[in-house]
Amino acid sequence: MSQAELHQAIRALYAEVDAAVAQAGPRCDASGRCCRFKEYDHTLFLSNLEAEVLLASAPAYETPVSADFCPFQVDNLCTAREPRPLGCRVYFCDPTYQETSHAITETFLRKLKALADAHGRAWRYAPLHVFLNETQAHAEKEPAPLAPPATAPPARRGRISLL
Numbered sequence: 366m367s368q369a370e371l372h373q374a375i376r377a378l379y380a381e382v383d384a385a386v387a388q389a390g391p392r393c394d395a396s397g398r399c400c401r402f403k404e405y406d407h408t409l410f411l412s413n414l415e416a417e418v419l420l421a422s423a424p425a426y427e428t429p430v431s432a433d434f435c436p437f438q439v440d441n442l443c444t445a446r447e448p449r450p451l452g453c454r455v456y457f458c459d460p461t462y463q464e465t466s467h468a469i470t471e472t473f474l475r476k477l478k479a480l481a482d483a484h485g486r487a488w489r490y491a492p493l494h495v496f497l498n499e500t501q502a503h504a505e506k507e508p509a510p511l512a513p514p515a516t517a518p519p520a521r522r523g524r525i526s527l528l
């Protein structure tokens with residue numbers, strides 16, 4: 366299975382997570398505090414696979430990223446809602462939902478780990494800011510892609526061809 370297919374499988378798993386959370390129906394006060402980690406006194410952990418999916422389509426962010434808040438929260442809203450990791454999908458501060466939240470998290474963490482094992486991928490679990498800083502540092506070390514030679518035909522982008 367290619368990396369793209371693995372990411373697709375993770376997104377399919379996320380759809381199952383969203384359905385399980387919707388069925389539980391936790392209350393959200395939309396305070397946005399849960400994404401301001403220091404203020405809320407918690408840490409968002411995620412796996413390397415979730416970080417890959419998140420960073421494949423999340424908006425750009427500035428580094429260094431601190432452990433205090435998520436750089437994807439803007440005006441109290443998540444700007445990385447579609448690829449956000451498991452913890453963001455499952456967590457709600459509704460006190461009546463905490464036990465269900467833990468059960469959903471355990472179930473889907475196991476499934477994510479099984480996906481990693483099935484695809485021979487290493488499994489690493491770390492706070493969000495660690496992955497964000499590492500990814501940016503790695504990108505800065507990589508040389509920029511070479512420009513195509515002047516005689517090369519222009520690369521096509523997107524799915525529409527005018528030919």
Ligand code: SF4
Binds near residue numbers: 399400409445449
């Ligand atoms: S990714 Fe979105 S939901 Fe998750 S902590 Fe950041 S802003 Fe909040």
